[in-house]
Amino acid sequence: MTEHIQFSDDQYALLLLDQRILPTREETFVCRTTDDTVYALQTMVVRGAPAIGVTAAYGCCLALREARSQDDWRSALAANLDKLERARPTAVNLSWAVRLMRALHEELGDVRAEDLAKAWLTRAKQLHAEDIETNRRMGSFGAELIEDGDTVMTHCNAGALATAGHGTALGVIYSAVEQGKKIKVIANETRPFLQGARLTAYELHKAGVPVTVACDNACALLMKRGMVQKVVVGADRIAANGDAVNKIGTFGVALLAKHFGIPFYVAAPLSTIDRDTPTGDDIPIEDRTPREVTHVGDTQITPDGVPVYNFAFDPTPAELIHGIVTEKGVLRAPYEASIKKAFEG
Amino acid sequence: MTEHIQFSDDQYALLLLDQRILPTREETFVCRTTDDTVYALQTMVVRGAPAIGVTAAYGCCLALREARSQDDWRSALAANLDKLERARPTAVNLSWAVRLMRALHEELGDVRAEDLAKAWLTRAKQLHAEDIETNRRMGSFGAELIEDGDTVMTHCNAGALATAGHGTALGVIYSAVEQGKKIKVIANETRPFLQGARLTAYELHKAGVPVTVACDNACALLMKRGMVQKVVVGADRIAANGDAVNKIGTFGVALLAKHFGIPFYVAAPLSTIDRDTPTGDDIPIEDRTPREVTHVGDTQITPDGVPVYNFAFDPTPAELIHGIVTEKGVLRAPYEASIKKAFEG
Numbered sequence: 001m002t003e004h005i006q007f008s009d010d011q012y013a014l015l016l017l018d019q020r021i022l023p024t025r026e027e028t029f030v031c032r033t034t035d036d037t038v039y040a041l042q043t044m045v046v047r048g049a050p051a052i053g054v055t056a057a058y059g060c061c062l063a064l065r066e067a068r069s070q071d072d073w074r075s076a077l078a079a080n081l082d083k084l085e086r087a088r089p090t091a092v093n094l095s096w097a098v099r100l101m102r103a104l105h106e107e108l109g110d111v112r113a114e115d116l117a118k119a120w121l122t123r124a125k126q127l128h129a130e131d132i133e134t135n136r137r138m139g140s141f142g143a144e145l146i147e148d149g150d151t152v153m154t155h156c157n158a159g160a161l162a163t164a165g166h167g168t169a170l171g172v173i174y175s176a177v178e179q180g181k182k183i184k185v186i187a188n189e190t191r192p193f194l195q196g197a198r199l200t201a202y203e204l205h206k207a208g209v210p211v212t213v214a215c216d217n218a219c220a221l222l223m224k225r226g227m228v229q230k231v232v233v234g235a236d237r238i239a240a241n242g243d244a245v246n247k248i249g250t251f252g253v254a255l256l257a258k259h260f261g262i263p264f265y266v267a268a269p270l271s272t273i274d275r276d277t278p279t280g281d282d283i284p285i286e287d288r289t290p291r292e293v294t295h296v297g298d299t300q301i302t303p304d305g306v307p308v309y310n311f312a313f314d315p316t317p318a319e320l321i322h323g324i325v326t327e328k329g330v331l332r333a334p335y336e337a338s339i340k341k342a343f344e345g
Numbered sequence: 346m347t348e349h350i351q352f353s354d355d356q357y358a359l360l361l362l363d364q365r366i367l368p369t370r371e372e373t374f375v376c377r378t379t380d381d382t383v384y385a386l387q388t389m390v391v392r393g394a395p396a397i398g399v400t401a402a403y404g405c406c407l408a409l410r411e412a413r414s415q416d417d418w419r420s421a422l423a424a425n426l427d428k429l430e431r432a433r434p435t436a437v438n439l440s441w442a443v444r445l446m447r448a449l450h451e452e453l454g455d456v457r458a459e460d461l462a463k464a465w466l467t468r469a470k471q472l473h474a475e476d477i478e479t480n481r482r483m484g485s486f487g488a489e490l491i492e493d494g495d496t497v498m499t500h501c502n503a504g505a506l507a508t509a510g511h512g513t514a515l516g517v518i519y520s521a522v523e524q525g526k527k528i529k530v531i532a533n534e535t536r537p538f539l540q541g542a543r544l545t546a547y548e549l550h551k552a553g554v555p556v557t558v559a560c561d562n563a564c565a566l567l568m569k570r571g572m573v574q575k576v577v578v579g580a581d582r583i584a585a586n587g588d589a590v591n592k593i594g595t596f597g598v599a600l601l602a603k604h605f606g607i608p609f610y611v612a613a614p615l616s617t618i619d620r621d622t623p624t625g626d627d628i629p630i631e632d633r634t635p636r637e638v639t640h641v642g643d644t645q646i647t648p649d650g651v652p653v654y655n656f657a658f659d660p661t662p663a664e665l666i667h668g669i670v671t672e673k674g675v676l677r678a679p680y681e682a683s684i685k686k687a688f689e690g
Contacts, residue, residue: 023645023647023648023649024645024648155562186654188562189536189638189646189647190562191534191536191560191561191562192560194646197638197646197647198646198647198648201647201648201651202648205648205650205651211651212651212652212653212654213638213639213647213651213652213653213654214638214653214654215536215537215561215593215594215638215654215655216536216560216561216562216594217500217533217535217536217561217562217593217594217597218593218594218654218656218659219597220594220596220597220600220659221593221596221597221630221656221659222654224596224659248560248562248563248566249560249561249562249563249565251565251566251569252562252564252565252566252597252601255565255600255601255604256597256600256601259600259604285566293534293542293558293559293560294558296641296642296644296646297641297642297643297644298642298643298644299641299642299643299644300368300369301534301539301542301543301641302368302534302542302543302546302558303368303369303543303546303547303550305550306546306550306556306557306558307557307558308557308558308559309531309557309558309559309560309563309567310560311563311566314563314565314566314569
């Protein structure tokens with residue numbers, strides 16, 4: 001797949017494949033300012049924790065470019081970074097990336113704006129490249145968990161479109177396929193934003209991996225019929241105890257997988273693990289606009305005046321997770337200890 | 346709510362509120378022939394097991410009217426009834442209604458077509474009236490299970506739009522509200538046909554019952570947060586052992602309800618119980634057109650060339666069901682015995 005996150009040095013702009021309108025149209029969304037980037041993050045032109053991290057890193061560069069024309073560029077920059085960091089609350093990669101850039105600024109001390117710009121752009125490109133490499137390592141560790149002939153269920157999109165590389169959960173699948181294993185995928189459509197139907201199906205189909213889309217509520221029947229051998233999902237934030245917050249519905253899939261004795265794995269880079277947050281219940285769950293639920297395209301599906309819930313994520317408790325696939329290997333319970341070791345090792 | 350199933354003696358036509366386009370438009374679909382009725386059933390102009398039963402009864406009358414012009418009207422009628430009976434496979438009320446009409450024909454013996462027409466129309470109207478009365482009795486039995494202040498989750502639409510009366514599952518809720526209990530409802534949107542978002546929300550909102558729509562995959566989070574006290578759903582067919590086949594996703598909701606210790610009830614008239622089918626796994630599950638999953642209105646949500654699953658129902662095992670609300674009272678496990686007693690008593 002063509003890279004969906006590209007930084008153009010010429011235009012000094014971040015070029016994003018607009019994920020809101022996939023799979024039927026492929027259009028580029030151009031970010032030149034902090035507001036552009038915040039808008040792209042909030043409306044989900046780009047989404048997926050690792051992709052949000054890389055976008056935020058480039059977003060810092062755009063924030064600086066914008067602030068440079070101000071007399072007090074440092075204050076203007078700080079305000080821009082605050083805005084960027086608050087764009088979405090759940091995926092920790094957003095604040096992680098902004099924090100890394102801030103730390104580099106501190107390290108450089110009383111630097112000129114143009115030198116900081118150079119250092120930041122280099123660092124952003126490095127984070128971008130690292131994410132690709134991290135994906136690859138996660139893929140090769142995770143692929144060992146998948147057997148030839150497996151049908152793997154995934155929820156939401158934790159693929160190339162959610163990262164800078166070939167994906168976290170889907171990276172595991174792509175790596176298993178590269179190993180010569182015959183793998184089929186069931187993509188839960190993932191209401192309301194339909195990342196499964198629109199994005200996971202799009203990229204797997206493009207890559208030649210057999211994929212079938214199912215409505216989220218078909219999960220129990222498909223599992224009961226023996227049509228699912230493994231579940232692999234991504235994560236937006238993992239707590240210190242191994243609880244994993246991911247797209248709404250993941251928790252239900254994990255509970256059903258447990259009922260049917262199907263192994264349930266989470267694939268996420270260490271940058272998604274937030275050791276400062278003790279449990280999944282401590283992770284903020286984004287409450288998004290009703291419009292995502294009430295309409296699909298231009299079609300209104302709920303009556304006027306009826307409220308809806310649109311919690312974007314849910315926490316899956318560590319005890320339902322058979323393993324967390326990271327770039328340092330597959331972490332196993334007890335996660336408190338294995339996470340600590342992965343960070344220190 | 347105005348009756349959504351009406352038979353016009355003047356036009357000799359069945360007038361159905363077109364449920365495919367609710368909640369944004371209210372239009373009448375007119376059936377004059379067997380093909381009209383089969384089309385209305387298959388495309389879900391009308392749906393819901395009891396409503397399918399009443400529609401099929403009137404459909405028999407239309408089938409006869411159509412056959413009367415043929416030389417051998419009995420053969421033509423038989424062919425029409427076969428077509429009607431095969432319109433959809435899962436809800437047993439369809440074949441139940443056609444069987445009742447056939448039995449009446451046999452009872453009347455060598456009857457003239459016009460006399461049979463009179464007898465059938467009277468019988469169809471009687472079934473229609475009985476369904477209203479059955480709903481009312483189910484409502485009053487079921488309302489006892491609901492406590493003041495409960496939030497009740499329901500899946501699909503088992504309301505006025507699914508019956509000739511005020512509904513099965515929603516009948517229980519309407520009756521509880523009539524008793525003065527303060528009840529809130531969470532309507533799972535029920536992909537892919539969105540009966541919850543479109544129909545349950547529509548009729549509850551119209552009736553002044555507070556309803557919030559949730560995507561199907563929010564179920565686990567809502568239950569975990571203590572936002573659901575009871576689950577009440579309808580059924581398309583209940584096996585002799587109490588297994589209940591209902592709209593896809595019901596099985597998952599029942600498993601999650603069990604996990605969270607939330608009582609799960611099924612509300613269905615005895616006409617939905619098929620004592621000839623031993624278990625839920627013996628009930629045929631309709632596999633519907635991919636288009637319902639791939640598109641919402643005119644919006645395509647999956648990429649071209651990607652297959653989808655569209656199983657329309659799933660079986661919930663009897664052991665997950667706390668009670669089956671019928672017009673003869675609330676049946677309890679062991680269901681084999683309580684079902685037998687309800688039919689004989």
